[in-house]
Amino acid sequence: MSFNEIFTNKVINKNKLIEFGFVFSNNNFTYECSIFNDNFLLNVFVDLNNKVNFKLFEKDTKEEYDLVHVKNANGDFVSNLKKLCSEKLLEISNKCFDIEIYSNIQTKNIIEYMDQKYSIKPNFLWEKHPKYSVFKNKKNDKWFALIMEINLSKIGFKENEIEEILVIKDLPENVANKIEQNNYYPAYHMNKSNWYTVILNNSLSNNVLYNLIDTSYELVK
Template sequence: MRDLSDLLENRKIIKSKLIDYGFNQDYVFEKTLSNPNFKAVISYEKDTLFSKVIDLEMDEDYVLVDVKTPIGKFAAELKIEYEIIITDIIEKCTRSNVFKLSQTKRLMDKVENTYNTDLEFLWEKFPKDAIYRNKDNNKWFVLLVALDKSKIGLDGEGEIEIAVLKHDNVSNVIDGVSILEGYHMNKKHWITVPLDERISDEKLFELVENSYNLIS
């Protein structure tokens, strides 16, 4: 069995998407290859994916599809088909995992579980910018960005992650520490919240709920 962790670096597996793709309730996906004597099996275990091809006639793993050294034409054709399946699953069932801070991850879990929405990376040139939107009207209510602290006027060096949220009383909530003026959005209607624990999760989630309600 092949461990696919190397292909999942900076990717997050979305379990619901695995089910949508065709994985069973044990998170195993099986597909008979063009040669019906062989079957690809992809499984989700321990927060990663594993794969193999089974020779159904011999009832054993067909390991030639996982070797990197040159192989014969027959095995090479099976390997191409097998790799296409793996690539398609990773493309459709995972997302970029560029956001690393603990509070950012808690925010992402909260938003996805509460509003049934997925993180979207819309801009190829900005791989560290992503949005959550209301699926009913396609309006954004959270912009997540990883950027240098200096870009939002914070002291110190290095990168920070922020949530940009809509607000209906911006002037009264900005404190210059835990809530800043909107980054890359209309500063009259949007605020920026650094996600480095300077604000409580409770308050952060209240701001997210308010942002969602304002665009709904």
């Protein structure tokens, strides 16, 4: 796992950072610890935009050991240092950051809505697609909604924009009527007769989306 991958889909939790030992100053959190038999000092920096950097210093010379940032540096000594840095960064990621699969506020709102109304959380079923999630009726395991991050070209757009989408159910005649309207699109990944897509970019209000979700849920009860 690369250093960047350690913090993929993670957001800072300020309280957890402070509890772990980070110090906040000048809009940055900083943390330091000794590694490699106390011969090196690891400094970790986290800003308010979730950007994480680190520097490694030799204690005797106080010089930065920047080979840990060189991808092709793979001798035994530097590999061991990279491993120790990764272990500490992974610990920080697990203890001081929260998981955030989706970044869109509207996406978060509808996930919260389904959790509060139906006590249903997203199921992530595909390892190759970590930003694809399914919402299932607890009693019969039938799907009533999917949230995915896709390239809009997959639902007919000419632009290669990445957006988070909601795919939900309705009666076939209603689906046919909807996709003739603005802001409704053919289903992605699901049967196009019974499912359709909306883009989670505030083109439809939260309340409209909540009603659409309720309709989809009723169809699988």
